[in-house]
Amino acid sequence: MYHIVLKKNFNFIMFIIAGAVVTETVTGGIGNTLWSALNHGKTYETVDWSKFRSPLEDEEDEDEDDE
DSSP states (O other): OHHHHHHSHHHHHHHHHHHHHHHHHHHHHHHHHHHHHHTTTTSTTTOOGGGGOOHHHHHHHHHHHHO
16 A cells, blocks of 8 residues: 555655544544533533523513513
8 A cells, every 4th residue: 555655746645635634633523522521511502501590680581571
């Protein structure tokens, strides 16, 4: 296989580019998964926003329903 890849300059360049794309995709996916796992509950998407609801907001919601 190496003989086929290294025989022509174009094949070698495409081999390097494809390898870089695959490596970046794999390491990026692993990094994002690890980041999400370590920061679960700390990012905007994973925070339970119902814990931060104040009683004033509840009263405002009831007033809007009455109208």
